[in-house]
Amino acid sequence: MSAPARVNLRRLATTQPDFEAAFRAVQHWSAETDDAIEGRVAEILADVRQRGDAAVLEYTARFDALPVGSMGELELTQADFAAAFAAITPAQRDALQQATRRIRSYHERQLDACGRSWSYRDEDGTLLGQKVTPLDRVGIYVPGGKAAYPSSLLMNAVPAHVAGVPEIVMVVPTPKGERNTLVLAAAHVAGVTRAFTIGGAQAVAALAYGTATVPQVDKITGPGNAYVASAKKRVFGTVGIDMIAGPSEILVLADGSTPADWVAMDLFSQAEHDELAQSILLCPDAAYLDAVQAEINRLLPGMPRAAIIRASLEGRGALIHTRSMEEACEISNRIAPEHLEVSSNEPHRWEPLLRHAGAIFLGAYTSESLGDYCAGPNHVLPTSGTARFSSPLGVYDFQKRSSLIEVSEQGAQTLGVIAAELAYGEGLQAHAQAAEMRLAKKPRAAR
Amino acid sequence: MSAPARVNLRRLATTQPDFEAAFRAVQHWSAETDDAIEGRVAEILADVRQRGDAAVLEYTARFDALPVGSMGELELTQADFAAAFAAITPAQRDALQQATRRIRSYHERQLDACGRSWSYRDEDGTLLGQKVTPLDRVGIYVPGGKAAYPSSLLMNAVPAHVAGVPEIVMVVPTPKGERNTLVLAAAHVAGVTRAFTIGGAQAVAALAYGTATVPQVDKITGPGNAYVASAKKRVFGTVGIDMIAGPSEILVLADGSTPADWVAMDLFSQAEHDELAQSILLCPDAAYLDAVQAEINRLLPGMPRAAIIRASLEGRGALIHTRSMEEACEISNRIAPEHLEVSSNEPHRWEPLLRHAGAIFLGAYTSESLGDYCAGPNHVLPTSGTARFSSPLGVYDFQKRSSLIEVSEQGAQTLGVIAAELAYGEGLQAHAQAAEMRLAKKPRAAR
Numbered sequence: 001m002s003a004p005a006r007v008n009l010r011r012l013a014t015t016q017p018d019f020e021a022a023f024r025a026v027q028h029w030s031a032e033t034d035d036a037i038e039g040r041v042a043e044i045l046a047d048v049r050q051r052g053d054a055a056v057l058e059y060t061a062r063f064d065a066l067p068v069g070s071m072g073e074l075e076l077t078q079a080d081f082a083a084a085f086a087a088i089t090p091a092q093r094d095a096l097q098q099a100t101r102r103i104r105s106y107h108e109r110q111l112d113a114c115g116r117s118w119s120y121r122d123e124d125g126t127l128l129g130q131k132v133t134p135l136d137r138v139g140i141y142v143p144g145g146k147a148a149y150p151s152s153l154l155m156n157a158v159p160a161h162v163a164g165v166p167e168i169v170m171v172v173p174t175p176k177g178e179r180n181t182l183v184l185a186a187a188h189v190a191g192v193t194r195a196f197t198i199g200g201a202q203a204v205a206a207l208a209y210g211t212a213t214v215p216q217v218d219k220i221t222g223p224g225n226a227y228v229a230s231a232k233k234r235v236f237g238t239v240g241i242d243m244i245a246g247p248s249e250i251l252v253l254a255d256g257s258t259p260a261d262w263v264a265m266d267l268f269s270q271a272e273h274d275e276l277a278q279s280i281l282l283c284p285d286a287a288y289l290d291a292v293q294a295e296i297n298r299l300l301p302g303m304p305r306a307a308i309i310r311a312s313l314e315g316r317g318a319l320i321h322t323r324s325m326e327e328a329c330e331i332s333n334r335i336a337p338e339h340l341e342v343s344s345n346e347p348h349r350w351e352p353l354l355r356h357a358g359a360i361f362l363g364a365y366t367s368e369s370l371g372d373y374c375a376g377p378n379h380v381l382p383t384s385g386t387a388r389f390s391s392p393l394g395v396y397d398f399q400k401r402s403s404l405i406e407v408s409e410q411g412a413q414t415l416g417v418i419a420a421e422l423a424y425g426e427g428l429q430a431h432a433q434a435a436e437m438r439l440a441k442k443p444r445a446a447r
Numbered sequence: 448m449s450a451p452a453r454v455n456l457r458r459l460a461t462t463q464p465d466f467e468a469a470f471r472a473v474q475h476w477s478a479e480t481d482d483a484i485e486g487r488v489a490e491i492l493a494d495v496r497q498r499g500d501a502a503v504l505e506y507t508a509r510f511d512a513l514p515v516g517s518m519g520e521l522e523l524t525q526a527d528f529a530a531a532f533a534a535i536t537p538a539q540r541d542a543l544q545q546a547t548r549r550i551r552s553y554h555e556r557q558l559d560a561c562g563r564s565w566s567y568r569d570e571d572g573t574l575l576g577q578k579v580t581p582l583d584r585v586g587i588y589v590p591g592g593k594a595a596y597p598s599s600l601l602m603n604a605v606p607a608h609v610a611g612v613p614e615i616v617m618v619v620p621t622p623k624g625e626r627n628t629l630v631l632a633a634a635h636v637a638g639v640t641r642a643f644t645i646g647g648a649q650a651v652a653a654l655a656y657g658t659a660t661v662p663q664v665d666k667i668t669g670p671g672n673a674y675v676a677s678a679k680k681r682v683f684g685t686v687g688i689d690m691i692a693g694p695s696e697i698l699v700l701a702d703g704s705t706p707a708d709w710v711a712m713d714l715f716s717q718a719e720h721d722e723l724a725q726s727i728l729l730c731p732d733a734a735y736l737d738a739v740q741a742e743i744n745r746l747l748p749g750m751p752r753a754a755i756i757r758a759s760l761e762g763r764g765a766l767i768h769t770r771s772m773e774e775a776c777e778i779s780n781r782i783a784p785e786h787l788e789v790s791s792n793e794p795h796r797w798e799p800l801l802r803h804a805g806a807i808f809l810g811a812y813t814s815e816s817l818g819d820y821c822a823g824p825n826h827v828l829p830t831s832g833t834a835r836f837s838s839p840l841g842v843y844d845f846q847k848r849s850s851l852i853e854v855s856e857q858g859a860q861t862l863g864v865i866a867a868e869l870a871y872g873e874g875l876q877a878h879a880q881a882a883e884m885r886l887a888k889k890p891r892a893a894r
Contacts, residue, residue, distance in 0.1 A: 091868050092868060092869075092872055094865075094868075095864075095865045095868035095869050095872075096869070098865050099865055099869060105569075106575055109565070109567060109575070110577065113561075113563075113565040113577070114560075114561035114562070114565075114843075115561070116560075118556070118560040118561075120556060122552075122823075126822065127809070128553055128556075128822065128823050128824060130557065130560070130824075130839075130841075131798075131807070133802055133803075135835065135836055136802070136803075136835065148873075149873055150869070150872065150873065151869055151873065182872050182873070218835045218836045219836045237691060237831075237833065239836065240833075240835075240836035240837060244684060259884075261884065262881070262884050262885070265877055265880050265881040265884055266881050268877035268880075268881070269875070269877040269878045269880075269881045271877070272875055272876070272877045272878070273875075303876060303877060304874075304876050305874075305875075305876065305877065309877065340849075347853065351578075351851070354849075355580055355583070356580075356847075356849075357849045358849065358850070359849060359850035359851075359852065360578070360849050360850065360851050360852070361852050361853075361854075362574070362851065362852065362853035363853050363854070364885075365854045365855065365856055365858070365859040365885050366852050366853055366854040366859075367854075367859075367881040367882055367884075367885060368881070369866050369870060369875075369877075369878035369879070369881045369882045370852070370854050370859065370862045370863065370866050370882055370885075371850070371852050372866070372870075372878060373862075373865060373866040373869045373870065373878075373882075374862050374865045374866050374869070375573065375575065375852045375854060375862060376569075376575050376852075377575060377577075377850035377851075377852055378850065381850075382847075384684075386684065386687075387847065387849065388582065388583065388665045388687075388847070389582055389665045389666045389686065389687035389847055390687060390847055391847045391848035391849075392577075392848060392849075392850050394577075394848070396561075396843075400803075400829075400834065400835070400836055400837055400838045401838035401839060401841070402787075402801075402803070402804045402805065402806060402807050402834065402838075402839075403805065403806035403807065403818070403824035403825065403828075403839050404798075404806075404807050404809065404824075405806065405807070405808050405809065405813050405817070405818050405822045405823075405824055406794065406808075406809035406810050406813055407808075407810070407812045407813040407814075407817050407822060408812065409812055411812070412812040412813075412814075412817065415817045415820075415821050415822060416817065417542075418541075418542045418545050418546055418820060418821045419816050419817050419819070419820040419821050421538050421539060421541075421542035422539075422542050422543070422546060422597070422598055422820045422821070423816060423819075423820065425539055425542075425597065425629050426595075426596055426597065426598065426629070427751075427752075428716070428719055428720075428752075428816075429719070429750060429751050429752065430712055430715035430716040430718070430719045430750055430752065430756065430816075431716045431719070431816035431819060431820075432816070433712050433715075433716075434709070434712040434713050434715070434716045434814040434815070434816045435814055435816045435817055435820075437706075437708065437709050437712055437814075438709070438811075438812050438814060438817075
């Protein structure tokens with residue numbers, strides 16, 4: 001076997017004079033969307049909104065090479081799901097079921113921690129609170145074709161179920177009619193109410209506006225290509241959406257105590273997604289960075305997706321030598337990564353310093369891939385620095401809250417004076433008078 | 448005094464044959480934005496992004512007739528806030544402070560109910576949880592000029608404070624340099640870190656991208672005109688935003704037990720916001736609808752904003768006679784109103800039937816206006832039916848969550864097998880190998 005070609009991974013040090021500029025170049029990623037895609041998507045949305053099923057059928061014939069005569073032929077049944085589940089291997093069945101059980105268990109804790117209604121009465125007997133209710137109907141977009149991920153179906157459907165959503169509608173494109181058995185088996189395990197083999201902007205439009213066949217949903221979640229992302233952004237407001245995902249990212253903070261090949265493989269597991277995925281390693285130990293680089297060179301030729309991994313690492317990856325773990329944590333906060341591995345033998349020393357990340361993986365045994373599939377937490381996470389202000393997909397995304405207020409007669413006397421004062425100050429006299437009418441006056445029979 | 452002119456409020460009954468069509472006509476409101484506004488906003492955003500302070504100064508001079516030489520002149524100080532607080536009346540000071548105290552108290556309960564970090568260990572010793580942290584810096588848009596609402600400042604700033612956001616940056620346009628004393632006094636009471644007298648799309652751009660003077664924020668909340676709404680939608684992704692608000696709405700479910708003049712004034716208090724605001728009353732008692740109509744006719748001439756109220760009620764309002772309170776609740780769920788008054792002497796009988804609403808006001812004493820100013824819950828609520836999938840502004844909007852995972856050595860043995868099985872099924876071999884490397888193997892020193 002010949003010596004493997006070195007992977008030309010960008011190497012930076014925070015002590016180098018031009019570090020700031022070099023770091024910004026690594027960070028840079030533009031979410032600007034293509035004008036041509038935007039225009040095309042706007043047309044498809046308008047067309048499906050107006051013509052419904054007929055338009056969906058045409059686009060599915062054209063874009064997915066799947067010409068059928070009626071929408072009925074594009075609907076999957078529970079029997080299809082059960083047949084797929086029967087067709088996969090026992091090990092696959094077991095893995096799907098165990099992953100589902102663990103994801104459900106975690107999201108049930110999430111429901112308990114932050115998804116219950118609450119109320120209290122103040123000293124005047126006024127009731128205040130918040131009622132938490134599930135959405136009525138949600139749509140889940142599951143990519144089809146090459147990058148069909150049954151795990152994504154679990155990560156979207158299970159929290160919806162735990163939230164109590166009664167109706168989960170899946171859309172999954174099947175180019176040329178090719179169905180992914182694992183995806184259908186996952187639908188059987190996770191529980192999907194209805195499913196259609198449609199995709200792209202036309203599927204998003206069908207879910208957002210409803211057609212004669214496809215029911216209108218309240219929210220659409222799940223990943224998709226540029227057309228799907230653009231369509232979701234456009235229908236936002238008519239329905240809820242989860243988030244617009246950018247390329248996937250991992251940041252590893254290493255103190256040098258984890259085997260270098262483990263870390264190299266963790267960087268690969270991000271890089272293998274696609275050329276734009278980003279893998280960054282921060283470490284205060286230069287020799288450890290050398291060791292990881294050597295493992296990268298050694299391991300790459302054995303990977304089936306070596307070309308993608310190389311392109312991703314050389315295009316967007318970096319090994320960064322920091323002055324200290326504390327400095328590494330600061331840089332991590334600036335990046336606000338989607339996945340953050342704290343590959344240290346004292347992860348709880350560093351975790352409190354980490355303010356922004358989609359998911360934090362603590363300690364050498366916690367490879368990102370365990371979290372991706374079955375640890376329990378959701379793998380749908382904020383990308384491109386949006387962890388500064390947003391959160392993993394969760395039960396809370398499938399619920400909404402309504403404030404509850406019941407002002408007592410006594411409470412109305414105190415609150416009425418305050419409200420009237422402020423309302424007059426804002427020039428809203430009807431607001432003020434509505435409050436004043438409740439002062440020292442009992443409700444009387446209307447007639 | 449001459450007989451007041453009748454207010455021509457649309458009167459519907461669910462028993463009429465064309466009810467569905469008539470109801471849809473009432474419901475219809477289009478959120479489509481003006482292409483000209485969209486284009487103008489895109490230009491302003493790009494310009495501020497590129498030229499920073501210089502662009503903000505130019506737009507402020509042009510759109511707010513406020514020509515100044517430097518951004519320093521557009522910054523408000525804590526001394527400005529304190530002076531405003533000293534300048535208002537004692538009754539206004541007291542009202543602002545009491546409202547703030549009540550809003551803070553409610554949002555502290557919200558923090559306790561759903562805003563705390565949590566974690567647990569499973570049977571293998573694997574730690575799973577979620578870390579909840581405040582955003583670093585938020586921007587609050589406060590409209591200036593005619594519709595300057597100090598109460599909105601409280602409703603945005605207080606939950607941010609309760610969430611623990613260390614830096615709150617306010618922008619408030621001051622056309623021709625005219626400052627609203629109540630707004631500045633509210634900033635003193637609520638606690639605003641920095642403030643700039645800028646507005647429009649240029650203020651949103653300054654907050655989203657940062658300039659030499661205006662710090663870049665992580666999220667922008669608060670209401671604004673069409674330019675502000677369009678700008679917020681465009682910067683979404685670079686920063687977080689709260690929601691895009693449509694016209695304000697109230698739906699009253701009445702069983703006839705509340706004085707008709709109280710209900711009439713509650714409908715007015717929505718209608719007085721603007722001509723597009725919507726006020727709807729649902730009641731199974733036709734005579735009660737007549738009584739409310741009579742009170743509307745009687746009370747309208749005395750209202751300072753009578754013209755706006757009339758235009759709103761005649762353009763978008765409705766009195767709907769239902770077969771029953773149950774049917775009224777069903778219709779309410781279809782509308783998913785921003786404000787929902789259950790004007791009944793048995794409100795807790797109907798509340799469980801109500802699935803979608805921004806805020807639910809229970810019983811005759813709970814006028815919407817008490818909730819708008821000082822009951823405690825937030826008055827920033829989902830409009831235009833978006834209560835089907837979204838929630839009132841709250842502490843949770845100023846926090847984000849990070850998943851926490853620490854897989855134990857034992858846990859890695861179980862999880863590794865499941866993850867590898869699913870990863871191979873998805874064709875992601877690096878994911879699988881990262882999991883397999885942790886099987887039956889201890890971390891060794893790296894060197």
